[in-house]
Amino acid sequence: MCGIVGVAGRISAEEGLCLVERMNQAIVHRGPDDNGVWAAERIAFGMQRLSIIDLAGGHQPIWIDDRVGIVFNGEIYNFQRLRENLIESGYIFATRSDTEVILKLYHRDGLAAIDQLEGMFAIAIVDRRSGQLHLIRDRLGVKPLYYARVDGRFYFASEIKALVRGAGLQFALDRQALHDYLTLRFVPSCETVWDGMAKLSPGHRLTLDLETLDQSVERYWALDFVSLEVEPARDYEGEFERLFLAAVEKRLVASDVPVGVLLSGGLDSSAVSAAAVELGHRNFHTFSVAFDDGGVYDETPYARAVAAHLGSEHHEVFIGQREFIDFLPELVRITDEPLADLACVPLHFVCKLAREHVKVVMSGEGADEIFAGYDFEHLSRQLQRIYAARAFIPTSILRMASGLLRQHAWGRLLQLLAEVDKAGFLQSKAQHITRHFDEVEKAGLWLSGDRFRVTDEEIRRWYGEARSAEPLDQIQQVYSREWLVEDLLMKADKISMANSLELREPFLDHTLVEWAEVLPVCWKVGSGKDITSKRILRRFAARRLPHQIIERPKRGFPAPAYVWLQGELAGWAESVLLGPASKLRNHFDVAQAGQYLAKARLGDMAAAHKVWVLVILEYWLQEWT
Numbered sequence: 001m002c003g004i005v006g007v008a009g010r011i012s013a014e015e016g017l018c019l020v021e022r023m024n025q026a027i028v029h030r031g032p033d034d035n036g037v038w039a040a041e042r043i044a045f046g047m048q049r050l051s052i053i054d055l056a057g058g059h060q061p062i063w064i065d066d067r068v069g070i071v072f073n074g075e076i077y078n079f080q081r082l083r084e085n086l087i088e089s090g091y092i093f094a095t096r097s098d099t100e101v102i103l104k105l106y107h108r109d110g111l112a113a114i115d116q117l118e119g120m121f122a123i124a125i126v127d128r129r130s131g132q133l134h135l136i137r138d139r140l141g142v143k144p145l146y147y148a149r150v151d152g153r154f155y156f157a158s159e160i161k162a163l164v165r166g167a168g169l170q171f172a173l174d175r176q177a178l179h180d181y182l183t184l185r186f187v188p189s190c191e192t193v194w195d196g197m198a199k200l201s202p203g204h205r206l207t208l209d210l211e212t213l214d215q216s217v218e219r220y221w222a223l224d225f226v227s228l229e230v231e232p233a234r235d236y237e238g239e240f241e242r243l244f245l246a247a248v249e250k251r252l253v254a255s256d257v258p259v260g261v262l263l264s265g266g267l268d269s270s271a272v273s274a275a276a277v278e279l280g281h282r283n284f285h286t287f288s289v290a291f292d293d294g295g296v297y298d299e300t301p302y303a304r305a306v307a308a309h310l311g312s313e314h315h316e317v318f319i320g321q322r323e324f325i326d327f328l329p330e331l332v333r334i335t336d337e338p339l340a341d342l343a344c345v346p347l348h349f350v351c352k353l354a355r356e357h358v359k360v361v362m363s364g365e366g367a368d369e370i371f372a373g374y375d376f377e378h379l380s381r382q383l384q385r386i387y388a389a390r391a392f393i394p395t396s397i398l399r400m401a402s403g404l405l406r407q408h409a410w411g412r413l414l415q416l417l418a419e420v421d422k423a424g425f426l427q428s429k430a431q432h433i434t435r436h437f438d439e440v441e442k443a444g445l446w447l448s449g450d451r452f453r454v455t456d457e458e459i460r461r462w463y464g465e466a467r468s469a470e471p472l473d474q475i476q477q478v479y480s481r482e483w484l485v486e487d488l489l490m491k492a493d494k495i496s497m498a499n500s501l502e503l504r505e506p507f508l509d510h511t512l513v514e515w516a517e518v519l520p521v522c523w524k525v526g527s528g529k530d531i532t533s534k535r536i537l538r539r540f541a542a543r544r545l546p547h548q549i550i551e552r553p554k555r556g557f558p559a560p561a562y563v564w565l566q567g568e569l570a571g572w573a574e575s576v577l578l579g580p581a582s583k584l585r586n587h588f589d590v591a592q593a594g595q596y597l598a599k600a601r602l603g604d605m606a607a608a609h610k611v612w613v614l615v616i617l618e619y620w621l622q623e624w625t
Contacts, residue, residue, distance in 0.1 A: 010153060040128075446588060577611070593614050
């Protein structure tokens with residue numbers, strides 16, 4: 001696991017070397033074990049290394065005949081098999097690293113090599129034979145990769161801070177990105193919060209001509225949820241068991257250092273832990289975090305129950321209000337962009353705890369999006385009932401009823417039922433897991449009269465790109481495309497790497513994901529009276545975990561910060577948002593922010609979410625502008 005950086009264009013070898021060294025220093029936390037740089041006329045690149053595989057011999061960059069070179073961030077879980085195949089083709093290896101395997105696979109097969117890689121990766125390959133630079137991001141977007149073109153030069157890096165602080169580049173704020181953030185609480189792809197800087201999308205590669213700086217971006221893999229009809233003769237449970245155990249085993253074996261699990265006590269991380277133990281993993285460490293507030297904010301009893309059941313060496317850390325608040329300035333430095341997912345804070349503390357014992361951990365990230373968690377089973381049941389009823393209710397009656405109830409939420413729902421078929425229902429609603437500020441509220445916040453793209457229209461565009469007419473497929477497609485990548489995985493990468501800890505997600509093994517994409521709906525959310533989320537995963541867990549873990553409802557990570565705004569933190573939030581040093585004043589009408597804070601003090605949870613979106617943005621503006 002590493003961080004990678006580079007620059008191409010009008011630059012001498014000497015200047016390029018100095019520049020990538022500064023960029024490396026900005027992300028030294030991603031790889032404190034080693035670093036490497038290389039430069040020639042018009043191209044320089046470098047890396048910071050966290051040694052996981054081939055601790056002594058995996059130094060980067062790695063070259064073949066000084067003509068093809070690579071820096072790489074991530075892990076390739078099938079590199080041993082690929083290495084053996086390359087040896088059969090006559091290649092000789094100087095290291096035991098997966099980096100050298102990627103390089104020689106590319107040397108043999110060109111860009112088709114990407115299709116053979118199993119893992120998480122952000123790769124930069126300099127091919128001096130063709131005069132090209134190739135940037136490649138993994139299929140699901142586990143590892144981030146940013147790029148920008150400034151003053152005749154092309155820059156890339158694993159983190160924004162390497163571009164802004166390491167390279168000293170200056171960008172204007174992308175106000176549309178901020179507008180979307182207010183609704184989504186994250187900046188959607190392929191945008192960044194800086195105008196002129198972009199993220200390479202998951203499953204994409206970028207090719208740059210080193211002479212002309214002409215670039216092209218191509219997609220080499222696509223996520224595509226299209227549920228198939230159930231085949232009665234197939235053993236779906238057996239297929240899942242084989243694929244999931246294989247995904248966990250890959251992430252255990254591809255390491256020369258100990259591997260643990262971030263264990264919340266929920267179904268997903270507990271299933272990963274159970275699989276690891278079943279595969280014979282010994283001296284197994286699990287790590288949990290909770291808030292001092294206790295009650296619903298303390299999930300450690302569930303985690304302890306799983307740890308005791310599996311026999312792991314369990315570790316816990318508890319945090320309170322003071323630790324939470326004191327960490328916020330550091331949080332916005334770590335995340336690079338405003339990201340108002342408050343689970344970032346406990347994630348930091350549990351990663352810090354884990355790093356004291358191991359260098360690699362696994363998590364349950366991605367299970368909800370890939371296998372239909374959250375409340376998708378309720379959504380599926382509601383849609384079935386709604387459209388079954390619609391078959392017997394004339395459209396004219398629905399329209400009349402929607403007119404009578406136009407001031408009520410049911411009015412909009414009835415109007416949708418009258419005008420939209422089942423395939424377009426979620427698109428019409430712009431259904432998303434995070435929808436905080438609406439367009440009217442945002443218009444009241446902005447000081448300027450600028451016109452912005454409506455965020456809901458962007459969400460509808462995401463739904464429009466889904467190929468399936470099945471609503472469950474559509475929502476999985478949208479959540480996996482945006483929420484998973486730009487919130488959950490971005491949070492996981494930035495927070496874990498800030499602690500020099502590698503985080504692996506077995507549920508995002510691409511072979512498992514491709515199997516899940518066509519999994520029949522009944523194996524995701526059940527059918528008839530047997531309606532349940534992640535049905536296939538629950539069947540796997542039923543033979544391996546305590547009943548209380550399998551049946552507990554999905555809650556995400558419960559953070560008391562929203563409730564804290566009803567007490568002493570209300571005054572603190574007011575000083576942050578409305579005080580004389582507030583940078584929000586440069587962009588927004590802070591009196592409007594005060595109204596949301598007043599509602600949050602009275603227990604309005606929707607208003608509390610909005611307040612935290614603004615608090616994180618204020619801290620971000622203080623740090624980065």
